[in-house]
Amino acid sequence: MPVNTLVYSSVIATAAAGAVVWLAINVNWALAVLIGPIAAVLGVVSSEKSQWRIADAVAAKADLWYRSVLDSSPDFLFVCSTDESVSYVSPSVERVLGEVRLETLDDVLDLLDPDRAVLSRDAVLESQAVIDEYITAVSLGDESATLDVRIRDERANPVVEGIVIFATDVTKEEALRHRLQHQAFIDELTGLPNRRALNDATEAAHARAARAGHTMALILLDLDGFKGVNDTLGHPFGDRLLAEIANRLQAETRSGETVGRLGGDEFAIVVEDRDSFDVERIGRRLLDAIALPIELDGQLLSIGCSAGISVLRGSESPEDMFRFADIALYESKRTGRGSLTVFRDEFEDLLAVEARLTQEIALGFERGEFSVVYQPLVSTSEPIAVGFEALLRWDSSTLGPVSPATFIPIAERSSAILDLGEWVLREACRQLAAWTELTDRQLSMSVNVSPRQLDDERFLDVVRTVLAETGIAPNCLMLEITESAMMDNIGKITKSLQELRDLGIRVALDDFGTGYSSLAKLQQLPVDCIKIDRTFVANSTTSETSASLLASILDIGRSLSVTVVAEGVENVAELANLATDPAPLVQGYYFGRPVNSIEALRYLEPGAFEQPEPVPAAEPTV
Incomplete structure (x- = not known):
């Protein structure tokens, strides 16, 4: 090395207060030979260069942290540049799908939504687009999945300068949601619509009747002597009996009729666009179907049923329909087993009495x-x-x-x-x-x-x-x-x-x-x-x-x-x-x-x- 060479170097030193700083050192080798190494240190500059080095180290660490998180995430992440070329694909894509060729935005969209039923190129490229959609039946390897796809237009962001696409596999969550929804509206024992679903069906039929100017009706059924069946033959037998009754009611259901189970041994049928005579006939048909002998576990038994009917006549609300049908059912029970009663206004007076x-x-x-x-x-x-x-x-x-x-x-x-x-x-x-x-x-x-x-x-x-x-x-x-x-x-x-x-x-x-x-x-x-x-x-x-x-x-x-x-x-x-x-x-x-x-x-x-x-x-x- 020539003796007149200047050497610029940076080292880490510890300040008196214990803080770690970067030192910039300039050394003239000629002076070092003549008067010694210490005198050859021409200057030490610490402040500005220390701040720059610290920032650089923090940035490098942050970059490593974010890359580690992205690499370990099961979610898919794609970044497409302003020219629609793919600039980043998260490692999770290859882990799940193996090696796939993704060069353009269209390639990514074809992967996530092959039929383009939800994701269109024009919608994605729309200025400042924000998309959040569930896409079902997506092929992930050998399995079909549901993806939650979120797209953000970050082309104006000077750091990203592209379109960011996230895709999360929500198959299990969707399956759970469907199960919960099924439980919320379907009776587990019989597979019929439950009370909540029947309430919705009654409200919908009521609204359609009001719009179209026709009528609707509600039939409530209550089995006679079912408690005795449970007490003598056991609840499992009673459950199978309820399931068989449900099957019979479903088999007797026609167009414009919705049958469901309210709970216990009570069932309901929502009937649309039928007059009072037809509704009574439907009620009798259902009672006759239930009354037929049933063979379960080698035992032949018959069980009766009582019915209460409310027919929409004017301004009754869906809640009124249930209340009136319940009053009519009460009157049937009071009259005797196997009875069918259509609500009349005087029944309310009887209840008051x-x-x-x-x-x-x-x-x-x-x-x-x-x-x-x-x-x-x-x-x-x-x-x-x-x-x-x-x-x-x-x-x-x-x-x-x-x-x-x-x-x-x-x-x-x-x-x-x-x-x-x-x-x-x-x-x-x-x-x-x-x-x-x-x-x-x-x-x-x-x-x-x-x-x-x-x-x-x-x-x-x-x-x-x-x-x-x-x-x-x-x-x-x-x-x-x-x-x-x-x-x-x-x-x-x-x-x-x-x-x-x-x-x-x-x-x-x-x-x-x-x-x-x-x-x-x-x-x-x-x-x-x-x-x-x-x-x-x-x-x-x-x-x-x-x-x-x-x-x-x-x-x-x-x-x-x-x-x-x-x-x-x-x-x-x-x-x-x-x-x-x-x-x-x-x-x-x-x-x-x-x-x-x-x-x-x-x-x-x-x-x-x-x-x-x-x-x-x-x-x-x-």
């Missing part, structure tokens, strides 16, 4: 307006009273006497029946204890109970408590439940009744012949007594068929070795049709009408039934 009666029942109970009357059960062979049935009566201070046929069903649909039922049970057992002590005879007392009472977990304890309080023998108490109520809730009720029988209490099946129970089912029920419905007794004097049915029911009682009670006997002709061996017990106006506890004492006197009572013209028989 029921709401008032429900309130009055509660107030009447607090005011002590209820009483118990007693009707004798008579053995015709002697004749003598062997027991009584306790019957509830209500003389309201605001409404006057209210028929049991009116207030008892309403009480059973509310919690009022629990308080009323417990009170009647206690009063009847107290009276039985008093009569037993007075006459020294073992009489029986029959008390009606509702499914709601039997479903109450406290009921068994209530009965135990009443027996303990009154001291009556358990086998002197007979609890009655109607056959139809038993069939509707057979599983749970059977269990409850068996628990009562385990206490020594007897069980009676009331209104027998009206509840569709078969002899096979009857043999399995925990009953000690069947009470023949008044209808069979009354018709036996005018119809040979009814007389034959009555004789058959008496034979059933004998074959099952249970006590038989004939209800509603009102004349000697009806009594004559009951002259069998053994003769059933008899209950009815022919021997005695329901009276209070004091008047009932006459039924316990010797010869009380030698002169039958005249039948009153109009007395409640409940």
